[in-house]
Amino acid sequence: MNYAIITCAGIGKRMQSEISKVFLLLDKEPLIERTLRVFQSCDMIDEILLVAREQDKGEMERLTQSKFPKVKRVVLGGEKRQHSVYNGLLSIEAKADDIILVHNGVNPFVDDKTLRECIDAARKYEAAVVGFKARDTLKEIDEKGFVAGTLDRSKVWQAQTPQAFRYGTLLKAHKEAEKDEFLGTDDVMLVERLGKRVKMVECARENIKITLPNDLEFANKLLSTSRIGFGMDSHRFVAEGDKKLMVGGIEAEGKGFDANSDGDVVLHALFNAISQGLGEKSLGHYADPMCEKGITDSAEYVRLMLGIMKERGYALGNVGIMLEGKVPKIAPIEDRMKERLSQLLNLETSAIGITATSGEALTAFGKGVGMQCFCVATLNKQ
Numbered sequence: 001m002n003y004a005i006i007t008c009a010g011i012g013k014r015m016q017s018e019i020s021k022v023f024l025l026l027d028k029e030p031l032i033e034r035t036l037r038v039f040q041s042c043d044m045i046d047e048i049l050l051v052a053r054e055q056d057k058g059e060m061e062r063l064t065q066s067k068f069p070k071v072k073r074v075v076l077g078g079e080k081r082q083h084s085v086y087n088g089l090l091s092i093e094a095k096a097d098d099i100i101l102v103h104n105g106v107n108p109f110v111d112d113k114t115l116r117e118c119i120d121a122a123r124k125y126e127a128a129v130v131g132f133k134a135r136d137t138l139k140e141i142d143e144k145g146f147v148a149g150t151l152d153r154s155k156v157w158q159a160q161t162p163q164a165f166r167y168g169t170l171l172k173a174h175k176e177a178e179k180d181e182f183l184g185t186d187d188v189m190l191v192e193r194l195g196k197r198v199k200m201v202e203c204a205r206e207n208i209k210i211t212l213p214n215d216l217e218f219a220n221k222l223l224s225t226s227r228i229g230f231g232m233d234s235h236r237f238v239a240e241g242d243k244k245l246m247v248g249g250i251e252a253e254g255k256g257f258d259a260n261s262d263g264d265v266v267l268h269a270l271f272n273a274i275s276q277g278l279g280e281k282s283l284g285h286y287a288d289p290m291c292e293k294g295i296t297d298s299a300e301y302v303r304l305m306l307g308i309m310k311e312r313g314y315a316l317g318n319v320g321i322m323l324e325g326k327v328p329k330i331a332p333i334e335d336r337m338k339e340r341l342s343q344l345l346n347l348e349t350s351a352i353g354i355t356a357t358s359g360e361a362l363t364a365f366g367k368g369v370g371m372q373c374f375c376v377a378t379l380n381k382q
Helices: 031-041 054-065 081-090 112-125 167-180 187-192 213-224 265-278 283-292 298-311 331-345
Strands: 002-008 047-052 071-076 099-104 127-133 138-141 147-151 157-166 199-202 226-236 245-247 250-252 314-324 352-357 370-381
Touching: 002 031, 002 081, 031 047, 031 054, 031 112, 047 054, 047 081, 054 071, 071 081, 081 167, 081 187, 099 112, 099 167, 112 127, 112 157, 112 199, 112 298, 127 187, 157 167, 157 187, 167 187, 213 370, 226 265, 245 265, 250 331, 265 283, 265 298, 265 314, 265 331, 265 370, 283 298, 298 314, 298 331, 314 331, 331 352
Parallel strands: 002 047, 002 099, 047 071, 127 199, 314 352
Antiparallel strands: 099 157, 127 157, 138 147, 226 370, 245 250, 314 370
């Protein structure tokens, strides 16, 4: 079993708000709702437990009752976050090897991919924490405020949540901390005290904790921004044989592409555009292992990247496709291509633009040796 303890009991003094910050609105919905939606939709999460302030317990139960069936109970928090997590742990009847994810209710940009990787790491290494590499030069200062040294930033990461542990390990860590009257800044610190190694899992930099008013302002800007990806692909036609010619997911007249897969330059360029927009790798990184397994339909590669896009919390806005080649003629098959891409991408045909040129025989593509495709895709944060 995999349990999630989501902490919502903080007062949030730095937010300067009269209400609990988990109820502050992010794009017209409470922060906690956006956070819970990711955990609710992740099929690796079996049960969710919320830890809330006494004055918020009723509202939290009302909010989650119909929307989030994985939320089984709302537990009262303690004086500090550490005490709140401990209260949550004590309310769970789990086995020692069950996985517990501890997450801040005000980290709303966690994604499905991060949850999965954190759970897998905890199963393998006993304890895991997500975070991202430090970008800036970091200085250590002395008690008088003078620089005492410079840290090696290649070894420094900013820790976030979720943090995942085997239940027995985390429970022991909290019991030891309570006995020693030790107060840590996160659960990883408590597990470190046991002499345990904790695996770091890289997460997206958007996975921030909403602490200050400008954090919430920044979070709302993240939701209103888009990413743009640019992709390209080209293939020559086979010299001989009867390989099907696939363009934009449909079969066209002519010789097929010389490629291990079906060689669909449109779908390959589209894959690269989405992948680039997400900061992911090129087509070959994903498609080559699939080809080795006999998966040669390029639509399957695109579906894979669409899944990654969804996990990252993005959706396609529109797609622009530019083709260069003497053959096949694109105008007669353009509408069929749009219909097929519309089905594959779950986009209206009006959001898919296709243009083509013969290249006036100035390039190998214009001379009919092969075909080249460029693609632009916009990705909107959901």
